[in-house]
Amino acid sequence: MKIVLIGSGNTATVLGKKMYRCGHTVLQVFSRNLQHATALAEDLNASYTGSLNALSTDADLYVIAVSDTAVESVARQFTTGNKPVVHTAGSVSMEVLKPVSSNYGVLYPLQSLRKDMQRIPEIPFLVNGCTTEIQVLLCDFATSLSSEAKICTDVERLNMHLAAVISSNFTNHLYALTEQFCNHHQLSFDLLIPLIKEVAFRLNEGLAANLQTGPAIRGDEITIKKHMKLLEGDEQLQHVYSLLSQSIQKMYEKK
Numbered sequence: 614m615k616i617v618l619i620g621s622g623n624t625a626t627v628l629g630k631k632m633y634r635c636g637h638t639v640l641q642v643f644s645r646n647l648q649h650a651t652a653l654a655e656d657l658n659a660s661y662t663g664s665l666n667a668l669s670t671d672a673d674l675y676v677i678a679v680s681d682t683a684v685e686s687v688a689r690q691f692t693t694g695n696k697p698v699v700h701t702a703g704s705v706s707m708e709v710l711k712p713v714s715s716n717y718g719v720l721y722p723l724q725s726l727r728k729d730m731q732r733i734p735e736i737p738f739l740v741n742g743c744t745t746e747i748q749v750l751l752c753d754f755a756t757s758l759s760s761e762a763k764i765c766t767d768v769e770r771l772n773m774h775l776a777a778v779i780s781s782n783f784t785n786h787l788y789a790l791t792e793q794f795c796n797h798h799q800l801s802f803d804l805l806i807p808l809i810k811e812v813a814f815r816l817n818e819g820l821a822a823n824l825q826t827g828p829a830i831r832g833d834e835i836t837i838k839k840h841m842k843l844l845e846g847d848e849q850l851q852h853v854y855s856l857l858s859q860s861i862q863k864m865y866e867k868k
């Protein structure tokens with residue numbers, strides 16, 4: 614497919630590279646920052662523009678990969694007639710693209726994407742379209758990039774986005790808090806990496822609810838009290854520790 618990419622941030626960069634490597638042609642990159650547009654266009658062997666009025670009319674698909682808060686305003690600044698247009702946001706309704714084209718949809722990459730990632734990971738796609746035809750087209754396109762593509766409504770995608778925030782963004786925040794704790798106590802965070810990897814890998818073996826370990830599920834109040842005392846100088850981490858311990862205990866309390 615011939616694609617115009619609107620945006621040059623983390624998602625546009627990673628998806629653009631994925632599309633390019635999978636044999637699609639990125640015709641053009643738009644960014645309001647011409648330096649960003651040029652840099653990405655160079656990587657993708659594409660042309661670039663800083664104006665939404667100068668978008669190529671030759672593409673088969675227009676991909677809007679700008680910040681969530683900008684999708685709607687960008688979508689009011691150009692039209693593609695009946696050429697398909699998608700956005701890549703988890704939490705933005707597909708309907709904001711109605712002014713752009715009669716064929717609109719969503720191509721949401723369910724993955725954490727960063728411009729500077731060396732390796733492009735597996736990216737499941739949640740897809741939606743305003744007609745069955747566009748849903749099929751987007752599913753086929755997503756399948757050309759990934760082994761996993763699923764049609765989801767706006768509500769299903771928003772719920773999945775929430776699930777992604779909790780399971781990915783929040784766990785990373787716990788890593789960041791732990792990193793600070795280790796640094797403060799001159800301990801090596803790196804020593805925890807085999808443990809972190811093992812616990813994530815174990816999810817292949819069964820339900821997360823059946824894999825819980827630690828003092829909270831054992832009801833080990835003595836250890837919990839010792840940990841809480843150690844955290845007396847760190848109100849934020851102490852609060853998180855207490856909240857999560859209570860949450861674990863609530864999940865496993867005998868009815």
Ligand SMILES: NC(=O)c1ccc[n+]([C@@H]2O[C@H](COP(=O)([O-])OP(=O)(O)OC[C@H]3O[C@@H](n4cnc5c(N)ncnc54)[C@H](OP(=O)(O)O)[C@@H]3O)[C@@H](O)[C@H]2O)c1
Nearest residue numbers: 620621622623624646678679680681683701702722725726
């Ligand atoms: N990163 C992820 O892990 C991830 C995963 C799934 C979905 N998404 C979704 O993908 C979309 C893009 O996210 P991102 O991570 O790529 O964000 P990002 O790295 O912060 O990049 C945002 C892009 O939007 C552009 N932009 C912001 N405001 C704009 C405006 N008013 N007009 C025109 N362009 C504007 C920025 O342009 P400048 O370069 O000029 O600032 C930049 O190119 C979002 O909807 C996000 O929810 C992201």
